[in-house]
Amino acid sequence: MNDNELNSIAALFQKCKDTIFFTILRYRGMKKVILSLLALLPLCMAAQDYDFAKKIGGNTLYFYITSTGGKKGATVEVTYPGNDEEKPWKGYREPSGQLAIPETVTPDRSRGRNADPEDDDTTIYTVTSIRYNAFAGCDRITRLTLPSTLKEIGEGAFAGCKKIDYIVSQAPNPPKLDESSFDKVNLDIPMRVPAGSYELYHQAVGWRQFSEITEY
Secondary structure, eight states: OOHHHHHHHHHTTGGGTTTOOGGGGGOOOHHHHHHHHHHHHHHHHHTOOOSEEEEETTEEEEEEEEEESGGGOEEEEEEOSSOGGGOTTTTOOOOOEEEEOOSEEOOSSOOSTTOOTTOOOOOOEEEEEEOTTTTTTOTTEEEEEEOTTOOEEOTTTTTTOTTOOEEEEOOSSOOEEOTTTTTTSOTTSEEEEOTTOHHHHHHSTTGGGOSEEEEO
């Protein structure tokens, strides 16, 4: 392997420049290069655990592709801009004001985890879940709207979002919710759910904690 080939390999890891050390350029043996890349690959993958980001209603949201088609269709999970190992939600305070999670989303351009920045992605993805800790500590969110397509909200997804004072869930069936999903959120705030869904939410784990559930 010559220097030009080594430089080409190094260029593939430019997006992970904060975690990858380009000492591989010092090596000249194929075996050493391969071993170096294999050792550095987990660092590259961990540095950015989302597939694309998009600005929606003034807030930048991050999405992880959970399915690209088949019986489930193309689906995404709302996530955060980091990785599990370094507690990515710490310091992530971007969302503010009214946060509306969309039912569907189309990337303007693919970027992030496993994506080629030169490829366009016009797929319409359905939002079906919110990742655990996705918005934990985002204490500038005041109003939350959840889409009708939502199926699950992970542990601690909105934990510490103390300024949320109004929630609208457009899902007829309560998304699966953990008791900690809204930890430290005022459970006496108004919460609106679709007509005919009151009893479902009133009896559902996690949702039944809210005392002011009404239909719209």
